[in-house]
Amino acid sequence: MSQTTSHRPAPAAPDCAIRLSGLHRRFPGRGGVSTKALDGVSLDVAAGEIFGIVGRSGAGKSTLIRCVNLLERPDSGEVFVLGEDMLMLGDRALRERRRGIGMVFQHFNLLSSRTVADNVAYPLEIAGIPAAERAPRVAEALSLVGLSEKAGAYPAQLSGGQKQRVGIARALAPRPRILLCDEATSALDPETTQEILGLIKRLRDKLDLTVLLITHEMAVVKEICDQVAVMEAGQVVEQGRVFEVFTRPQHPTTRRFIADTIGYAVPPGTVSRLPAARPGEERRLLQVLFAGPNSTRAVISEASRRFELDLDIISGRIDAIGEEPFGLMALAAYGATAQIDAAIAWFGELGLTVTPVNEGA
Amino acid sequence: MIPWMTPMLQQLFIESALETLMMVSGAAVIAIVIGLPLAVLLHATDRGGLAQNGLVNRPLGLLINAVRSTPFIILMVAIVPFTRLVAGTSIGTGAAIVPLALASTAFIARLFETAFREVDRGVVEAARAMGSTRMQILWKVIVPEALPGLIAAVTVTLVSLVGYSAMAGAVGGGGLGDLGIRFGYQRFMPEVMASVVIVLILFVQGLQSFGDWLVRRVRRR
Ligand SMILES: Nc1ncnc2c1ncn2[C@@H]1O[C@H](COP(=O)(O)OP(=O)(O)OP(=O)(O)O)[C@@H](O)[C@H]1O
Ligand SMILES: [Mg+2]
Numbered sequence: 173m174s175q176t177t178s179h180r181p182a183p184a185a186p187d188c189a190i191r192l193s194g195l196h197r198r199f200p201g202r203g204g205v206s207t208k209a210l211d212g213v214s215l216d217v218a219a220g221e222i223f224g225i226v227g228r229s230g231a232g233k234s235t236l237i238r239c240v241n242l243l244e245r246p247d248s249g250e251v252f253v254l255g256e257d258m259l260m261l262g263d264r265a266l267r268e269r270r271r272g273i274g275m276v277f278q279h280f281n282l283l284s285s286r287t288v289a290d291n292v293a294y295p296l297e298i299a300g301i302p303a304a305e306r307a308p309r310v311a312e313a314l315s316l317v318g319l320s321e322k323a324g325a326y327p328a329q330l331s332g333g334q335k336q337r338v339g340i341a342r343a344l345a346p347r348p349r350i351l352l353c354d355e356a357t358s359a360l361d362p363e364t365t366q367e368i369l370g371l372i373k374r375l376r377d378k379l380d381l382t383v384l385l386i387t388h389e390m391a392v393v394k395e396i397c398d399q400v401a402v403m404e405a406g407q408v409v410e411q412g413r414v415f416e417v418f419t420r421p422q423h424p425t426t427r428r429f430i431a432d433t434i435g436y437a438v439p440p441g442t443v444s445r446l447p448a449a450r451p452g453e454e455r456r457l458l459q460v461l462f463a464g465p466n467s468t469r470a471v472i473s474e475a476s477r478r479f480e481l482d483l484d485i486i487s488g489r490i491d492a493i494g495e496e497p498f499g500l501m502a503l504a505a506y507g508a509t510a511q512i513d514a515a516i517a518w519f520g521e522l523g524l525t526v527t528p529v530n531e532g533a
Numbered sequence: 534m535i536p537w538m539t540p541m542l543q544q545l546f547i548e549s550a551l552e553t554l555m556m557v558s559g560a561a562v563i564a565i566v567i568g569l570p571l572a573v574l575l576h577a578t579d580r581g582g583l584a585q586n587g588l589v590n591r592p593l594g595l596l597i598n599a600v601r602s603t604p605f606i607i608l609m610v611a612i613v614p615f616t617r618l619v620a621g622t623s624i625g626t627g628a629a630i631v632p633l634a635l636a637s638t639a640f641i642a643r644l645f646e647t648a649f650r651e652v653d654r655g656v657v658e659a660a661r662a663m664g665s666t667r668m669q670i671l672w673k674v675i676v677p678e679a680l681p682g683l684i685a686a687v688t689v690t691l692v693s694l695v696g697y698s699a700m701a702g703a704v705g706g707g708g709l710g711d712l713g714i715r716f717g718y719q720r721f722m723p724e725v726m727a728s729v730v731i732v733l734i735l736f737v738q739g740l741q742s743f744g745d746w747l748v749r750r751v752r753r754r
Pocket of ligand 1: 233
């Protein structure tokens, strides 16, 4: 585990659905240089949770999720799924366990030669379930995802969102307890993404699934996850409850992700209309994120008095993660550089998160 | 049937056409039956395949390339002892099928392998994630997904067999090509040559159109 990981008091999870510990995976590269795709990753996913893993391209997210059903074998570390040591299983037992772990892919990966119904039937077919029993279960899975009327269509005749629904129905047909989603919405437009995320969330509630979901978009995490882990260069740099991580991010990577998602760029023209700083002083644009009971107005006027700053509110809004609201505000601070720094530190003590505002826009 | 030919020539023409048909279909059937498992073996033992194994893959690949790079007319002569062993004779239509089958087996094995290789890796990955055995991945995923490519490969092989079969005259295999050479060229009967060429063109066109139609039917993309 790296030193940069910020440990949060995670709730003890006795009924842990997925436990990964100390996973390492190297890929040989060109010229003898190898890539550390996983560099000591440990995660606990509690049963019934939607757990998001977010990270930039190449962070090792896919390698990590593929370790859960051992599509990828880690060089070292442990993989426990539903209390079972996956690395100890023989080929046959492993195939059996994989049938209890559904997987959904970015590019859907449907069989183009089979109809929708036959795609959904595939996992039942290979599990040796007789055709007569398959039909009602296929129908049930298709109705779960709202695609009953497309049973006879071929994948090529479907939209991306519909294809992903088939992918989900196929993953759920064997009635798994765990669902793995590798960038399940990354090939979809924003509206369809919402639709699919909503579906995953409803299915989790209805079927009591545990979902491990990979994404490069913090917006997806904000939308449906309970817990999140942020990955960078093969390591988990931060993890915790989504609301906590969003409102009090510790690691720079997390902050950047969050700024990209919920932060806003100041509307064009705003900056040029702001008064310039007085000689010897500085003008700095700040984004303040606050959650919890603090009245911002009081905090801001107090900061203004304490640190002899002029604080201009440029804009502000209330957003929410799940059911929990938080506020977001853009400020222009005028004053001595040292005083502005001191005010930022003071905001931090009060539990507000301050990040620089993107002035580029 | 063909008014500008004597009845005897017409009779010869029909016989030759049947010989061509026999050589092409006989060689094709053998090529498919042997080529398909070879292609499966090549694909499975390839790097990243279902049963990666360089010790099988490399020699097999070399052998197939060797057969494919030998000019057919040389191959036909070079394997005469083998032909005699298999067919009991080294001349005649039946004997001609042996080298034709050998050449087209190597040819079609490569084409089949290419068709397998074009199957989306993601689909194979999904099948693995669902707990498929290797045999299930092969027969329920790779082969059905590659079917349009496999049919196209058969079409191409049939068409090139028509061409190769014309050379089979060299070992007394007969066929339309041989008829064209013997009468059209050596006895200077341009109308026979023209008829042979036209019939072969129509035959190849028909094969190709049928193959394309079949590919369109099975391709659900
Ligand atoms: N089979 C492989 N062979 C060689 N290198 C690999 C392989 N799989 C992954 N890698 C390397 O491991 C690193 C992590 O890859 P991974 O696919 O896990 O990243 P990711 O976070 O899923 O990225 P993306 O968002 O682009 O999907 C990358 O540098 C990648 O090039
Ligand atoms: Mg990935």
